Amino acid sequence: MTRLICNISISLDGFVAGPDATLEEPLGKGGEQLHEWIFGERRWREQHGLDGGERGPSDEILRESIELPGAIVMGRRMFSGGDGPWSDDPNADAWWGDDPPFDVPVFVVTHHARETVDKGKTSYTFVTGGLEAALAQAAEAAGDKPVAIAGGASLVQQSLQAGLLDELEIHVAPFLLGGGVRLFEGAPPAALELVRVVDAPNVTHIKYRTGGK
Amino acid sequence: MTRLICNISISLDGFVAGPDATLEEPLGKGGEQLHEWIFGERRWREQHGLDGGERGPSDEILRESIELPGAIVMGRRMFSGGDGPWSDDPNADAWWGDDPPFDVPVFVVTHHARETVDKGKTSYTFVTGGLEAALAQAAEAAGDKPVAIAGGASLVQQSLQAGLLDELEIHVAPFLLGGGVRLFEGAPPAALELVRVVDAPNVTHIKYRTGGK
Numbered sequence A, B: 001m002t003r004l005i006c007n008i009s010i011s012l013d014g015f016v017a018g019p020d021a022t023l024e025e026p027l028g029k030g031g032e033q034l035h036e037w038i039f040g041e042r043r044w045r046e047q048h049g050l051d052g053g054e055r056g057p058s059d060e061i062l063r064e065s066i067e068l069p070g071a072i073v074m075g076r077r078m079f080s081g082g083d084g085p086w087s088d089d090p091n092a093d094a095w096w097g098d099d100p101p102f103d104v105p106v107f108v109v110t111h112h113a114r115e116t117v118d119k120g121k122t123s124y125t126f127v128t129g130g131l132e133a134a135l136a137q138a139a140e141a142a143g144d145k146p147v148a149i150a151g152g153a154s155l156v157q158q159s160l161q162a163g164l165l166d167e168l169e170i171h172v173a174p175f176l177l178g179g180g181v182r183l184f185e186g187a188p189p190a191a192l193e194l195v196r197v198v199d200a201p202n203v204t205h206i207k208y209r210t211g212g213k
Helices: A031-039 A040-047 A057-067 A131-142 A151-162 B032-040 B042-047 B056-068 B131-142 B153-161
Strands: A004-011 A015-017 A071-075 A105-109 A117-121 A123-127 A149-153 A167-173 A193-200 A201-211 B006-013 B014-016 B072-075 B105-109 B117-119 B122-127 B148-149 B167-173 B193-200 B201-209
Touching: A004 A031, A004 A151, A004 A201, A015 A031, A015 A151, A031 A057, A031 A167, A040 A057, A040 A151, A057 A193, A057 A201, A071 A131, A071 A151, A105 A131, A117 B153, A123 A131, A131 A149, A131 A151, A149 A151, A193 B201, A201 B193, B006 B032, B006 B153, B014 B032, B014 B153, B032 B056, B032 B072, B042 B056, B056 B167, B056 B193, B056 B201, B072 B131, B072 B193, B105 B131, B122 B131, B131 B148, B131 B153, B148 B153
Parallel strands: A004 A149, A004 A167, A071 A105, A071 A149, A105 A123, B006 B148, B006 B167, B072 B105, B072 B148, B105 B122
Antiparallel strands: A004 A015, A117 A123, A167 A201, A193 A201, B006 B014, B117 B122, B167 B201, B193 B201
């Protein structure tokens, strides 16, 4: 059985994006702050052709999250540029450029059938049968490795609501956003298992086993 | 300037009490689970005349939260028995019995003037001038020590909304409640400072400096 995992940055008050997303602020007001912890890490800088960077606990967490999955499932808006309002063109190109950071097969949940797109080690396959159909294809592609849900928020919410996730790692950023998109919106009551806490500067990484199905 | 602190147990999805509080479930559906981490700790058992108990990191956290404050502010419902619906009698006796766990002056925010009640080292003074009046009296009583807001939820929410808190320590319990009373309801956007993370079995203690006023 393929393990389904997700890791996602979240504000202390539970939002994965702020309110009032616009073209200039695709993650909503204050939403960018949730990802600040990533930009100084060596693994992120390597991926973007930059020297230097931290090699502390957050760098380890970042490496793990990038290197662990054998396939990725994401929403159509994340494919074409986050959850922003500009990505309504169903034929929009990938936002992630010619050298995307995934390096594994990516399955994009969409209503719009489309040919597979290859970008180096990353391929984008468009799945019109919904989340569970995409997960099934991703599981096949992943072999023995886990499948990661990369986002956007609504896909993570769906997987929580349907009890599909096996592991959830949250990166709690020390901000209150005061509004926006709640990660746990609609998630049913559940007892989770606390797997691991990693204390790092300006962010707290907490991993839970969620049960899954 | 007196430091205002608060420490409170919270579900992973951000609730400090579950939905549908009743006489039988004063913390709402699933709300009791948030406090499970406390009951096995030595400090809690000592206070309740019981032997044994854990002496791990959560016991240290619990000791600190009990021994640090020089005075406590709480809401009237917490005084008379949590946030439950049965505590609407303004002259209700303290829920905390003849040997209450506070051992410092307690200031109860209420609409109903009442004589001070003494129970051993704990005294209950009733303040009708609102949260800030209670905080001023508590600061005077606390001397050099901090004042703690003990709850209920609405008092903690008020202090967050008004930017009055200096430090907030949350005890994140590995449960989703799916509804209830949100700690950060109405809290404005803010950048906090991550002070300390303590990894313990079945609970994660995270302390933030919130700025205060």
